[in-house]
Amino acid sequence: MLLGIDDTDSPSGMCTTYLGALLARKLNKMHLPVLEARLLRLNPNVIYKTRGNAAICLEVNGDIDRVFETACEMVTGLAHFSHENTNPGVVAMENRPRPDFYWKAVRDFCTTEEAIVVLETAGAHYKGFKNGRGLIGATAAVCSQVPDMTFEYLTYRNSNVFGTPRFVDRKSLFEAEASTYPHTWDTVDYENNCVVCVPHTPDPVLFGIRGESPSYVTLARMQVDSEPTGAEQIFATNQGTDAHLVDGKIGALAEGFSYRITGMVCTHAQTGIGGHVSIGLGDGDTVTRCMAYEPTKGFRNVLRALWPGDRVLVTGSYKGGSINLEKVCVITLSQAGTTRPPVCPSCGARMTSAGTLKGYKCRKCGAHETEPQVTFHDRTITPGWYEVPPVARRHLAKPLCRGP
Ligand code: ATP
Numbered sequence: 001m002l003l004g005i006d007d008t009d010s011p012s013g014m015c016t017t018y019l020g021a022l023l024a025r026k027l028n029k030m031h032l033p034v035l036e037a038r039l040l041r042l043n044p045n046v047i048y049k050t051r052g053n054a055a056i057c058l059e060v061n062g063d064i065d066r067v068f069e070t071a072c073e074m075v076t077g078l079a080h081f082s083h084e085n086t087n088p089g090v091v092a093m094e095n096r097p098r099p100d101f102y103w104k105a106v107r108d109f110c111t112t113e114e115a116i117v118v119l120e121t122a123g124a125h126y127k128g129f130k131n132g133r134g135l136i137g138a139t140a141a142v143c144s145q146v147p148d149m150t151f152e153y154l155t156y157r158n159s160n161v162f163g164t165p166r167f168v169d170r171k172s173l174f175e176a177e178a179s180t181y182p183h184t185w186d187t188v189d190y191e192n193n194c195v196v197c198v199p200h201t202p203d204p205v206l207f208g209i210r211g212e213s214p215s216y217v218t219l220a221r222m223q224v225d226s227e228p229t230g231a232e233q234i235f236a237t238n239q240g241t242d243a244h245l246v247d248g249k250i251g252a253l254a255e256g257f258s259y260r261i262t263g264m265v266c267t268h269a270q271t272g273i274g275g276h277v278s279i280g281l282g283d284g285d286t287v288t289r290c291m292a293y294e295p296t297k298g299f300r301n302v303l304r305a306l307w308p309g310d311r312v313l314v315t316g317s318y319k320g321g322s323i324n325l326e327k328v329c330v331i332t333l334s335q336a337g338t339t340r341p342p343v344c345p346s347c348g349a350r351m352t353s354a355g356t357l358k359g360y361k362c363r364k365c366g367a368h369e370t371e372p373q374v375t376f377h378d379r380t381i382t383p384g385w386y387e388v389p390p391v392a393r394r395h396l397a398k399p400l401c402r403g404p
Contacts, residue, residue: 001064003071004091006055006137007048010083013163015203018156020056021233023074030070032062039152039235040141041395042105044244045256045317048085048133051201052395055137056235057144068092068125075129089115089134093124097143105140106243106396109256115139148241150402151234153217155206158230163202169225170195176209176223182401184211184220185240189390192297196390204230210239212402242398245315251286258317258396262331263288265310269303277303278322281314289322290314296388302328305381309334315397326397327387329404333379339372 005023008016017039024034038057046053060067071090080086101118104110112128115135119126124142128135157166173195177187187197187209198207206229211217214234221232248259266287267280275294280287292300303325306312313329341351344362351360351369359370387393387400 001060001062001067001092001094002096002142003058003060003067004055004089004138004141005058005071005075005134006089006141007086007134008075008079008088009050009203010080010086011050011201012080012083013202013204014078014080015205016054016056017154017233017235018204018231019074019078020058020235021154021156021231022078023071024058024233025231026070026074027058027060027062027067030062030066032060032067032070035059035061037233037235038141038144038146039237039239040102040106040137040144040146041237041239041243042137042140043107043109043256044258044394044396045319046109050085051203053137054395055141057141064092064094064125072127079129081130087131087133088129089126089132089136089138091119091124091126091135091138091142093119093122093142095122096145097122099143099145102140102143102145105136106238107246107257110136110140112136118143144238146236146238146241146243148243149236149238150240151211151214151217152237152239153209153211153214153221153234154232155208155221155226155229156204156231156233157206158228159204161227162204166198166206167227168195168198168207172223172225173197173207176220179223180211180216180220183213183216184209185399185401186210186390186393187220191389192391194391210237239395240398240402242315242396244317244396248318250281250283250288253288253318253323255318255320258315259323260313260315261288261323262311262313264308265306265312265334266308268308269300269306271300271304275300279303279306281312281323288318290316290325291322292325292388293392296325296392299325299386299388299392302381302386305379306330307334307377307379325388326394327385327400329385330381330383333381333383335376337374337376339374342369342371342373345369
């Protein structure tokens, strides 16, 4: 049977993955074996999210009533009900329904009523606490279909130290990444010389290692020195898969969707207040703005190296009238150049314009030329893919080490 849970945390603590890890332990102890723990990231542009819009699905071998009751008890005991945006949902069903609702929740916006239709159709057990919004994520989790699966080894702190500074040895994280990359990723950020996998929020997570298989994330985890952990769990996930992207067209972009878009660069990069960098991307008559915010660090130089006329494919979410860039693929570079009147082939003097569409004239010897002198600029960028650094990567964005 499948159990889905969502929306149990608040900015001051808890984490639905932690609840999932504790529940998996409890069910195993009750001889209700957990066959798979799945962590699904849903539409990153949903405003109600606490942090990463995560939901959990546990696949359990056992009696559905016992599993559902145990999950509801745990949510009742641990969820942060006092926060207005914490509205847990718990669902349980015998078989996995069609994945349509999952894809909608990853790429689009859903309502609680739509989730309930899916649950009723599947004959599911379900409980929505408070306004029941968590039923959306919980339903999406049990409907999930993850054709491109990655894994995360999550470690959690002992509850008596929640809220205090974490101890995870920095050097051991760099070594773990060095010995397992590209089979694991985003443990650290070499370019920006910082640790990525240890949160700074007061939630129970100590660190998480992301990678392509349970064995690689375990191999990396075993190299990390840290404070003692209270619980550990490997999740199968849709992280790092670009599951949120749909093909988009400039001029027909919808707020809160994440796209893959091809277009022509039509302005040079501009740096705004706070170090945010933008370019205009065009498709015929319509232009949209593409943004690389300050936290994307060196990625902003990719935009600065683009010229009008370059053809690119970009990925990112459309929010507030611009695409917040995750990746850029330079398809072709324009022959960016500047023109000036040519040098006279007869006497060597610099010619001048002979008037609009009349070419160039030598004031010294009277010679005529039709074409200007064009100087092509040396480009500092080559065709290919570019991405934001690990420190700025969103959970769902596929790192280039996994392929374009
Ligand atoms: P948690 O660790 O508690 O899961 P979070 O950052 O993942 O924290 P939530 O607290 O779960 O975020 O808040 C997200 C809320 O948005 C949930 O109630 C979830 O059901 C809902 N939600 C998720 N995806 C969508 C969607 N596509 N459309 C509408 N609501 C959504």
